[in-house]
Amino acid sequence: MPKTSTSSLPADGLATAKCRRFESGAWRDYTDTVTPEVRVTLLWPASEPVQLWAYPTDLTDLALGHAMIELCSQGQIPILQQTSGMEFSLIPADAPGRPAAARQRPLEADEILTRMEEFVTDGGRWDATGCFHRMAVYCPRREQFIDTVEDIGRHNCIDRIAARMFTAGEHPAELTLFISARATASLADKIARAGFKAVISRAAVTTTGLDVAQKAEMTLVGFARPGRFTVFNDPEGRIQDPKEAA
Incomplete structure (x- = not known):
C-alpha cells in the first residue's frame, strides 16, 4: 500500500x-x-448524526452551511454549540430579518467570459491534485469575486459558500455563483435552496438540472469556455440580451 x-x-x-x-x-x-479527506460529524436535535467527508480546512463553515441548507426549517439558522475534534453540535434558532434582495444588473457576455477565465486560472489546490471542485461568488455591483471555496465534494462547496455568505451579510440572490461542476439536478436544487438565483458552470447541464432551474426561476448558464457559453434558463433577464441593450 x-x-x-x-x-x-x-x-x-x-x-x-x-x-x-x-x-x-x-x-x-x-x-x-x-488530497487529505476526513469524516465530519454533525449532531442536530432529534436527528441521526450526519456524516460528511471533506477536505480538513474551515470545517466550521462546512458544518454551519450544511445545517443551514439541509437541517434548518424555513425561518431558522443554525447555531454552533460545541466542537469536539471533527464533531460539531448545532441547534436551530430563529433567523433574523433582512431586507429583500436588490435587483441584480444583467451580466454582459464579455464579462461572463472574462470572469470564467479568472475563475478557472486562479491558482488553488485543484491545480496540484485535480481532486477539488471550486465555486466562487461574483458580485455584479462590485464587479469582482468576493469569495472562493474548494472542496473534494461539490455539495460541500455549496455548504461552505452558504455559511460564508450568511456570515458576511451577503444576499445570495444579489450574486452570481460560478462553479466547476456539472449542473445536475441535485446540485442545482442545493444551489437554489442556498438562495442563489444565477449560476454559471464551465461544465455541462443535465435535463433534470434544467428542470430544477426552471422551477426555481434560476438563471442557468453552462459550457462557459473560452469564447462561448450557453444560456439554458434566464427568466429574470440576468444575462444581458444584446437586442435589449441596443
Whole structure:
C-alpha cells in the first residue's frame, strides 16, 4: 500500500504518496500529490448524526452551511454549540430579518467570459491534485469575486459558500455563483435552496438540472469556455440580451 506524508506540502495542506507510474511504455518510481479527506460529524436535535467527508480546512463553515441548507426549517439558522475534534453540535434558532434582495444588473457576455477565465486560472489546490471542485461568488455591483471555496465534494462547496455568505451579510440572490461542476439536478436544487438565483458552470447541464432551474426561476448558464457559453434558463433577464441593450 502507498505510504503518505503530509510534510512535503504543508502550506497547501496536501499530502504525498510513494507510488509507481506507467508512462510512455515504462514503469518508474513516483511521488504523487494526494488530497487529505476526513469524516465530519454533525449532531442536530432529534436527528441521526450526519456524516460528511471533506477536505480538513474551515470545517466550521462546512458544518454551519450544511445545517443551514439541509437541517434548518424555513425561518431558522443554525447555531454552533460545541466542537469536539471533527464533531460539531448545532441547534436551530430563529433567523433574523433582512431586507429583500436588490435587483441584480444583467451580466454582459464579455464579462461572463472574462470572469470564467479568472475563475478557472486562479491558482488553488485543484491545480496540484485535480481532486477539488471550486465555486466562487461574483458580485455584479462590485464587479469582482468576493469569495472562493474548494472542496473534494461539490455539495460541500455549496455548504461552505452558504455559511460564508450568511456570515458576511451577503444576499445570495444579489450574486452570481460560478462553479466547476456539472449542473445536475441535485446540485442545482442545493444551489437554489442556498438562495442563489444565477449560476454559471464551465461544465455541462443535465435535463433534470434544467428542470430544477426552471422551477426555481434560476438563471442557468453552462459550457462557459473560452469564447462561448450557453444560456439554458434566464427568466429574470440576468444575462444581458444584446437586442435589449441596443
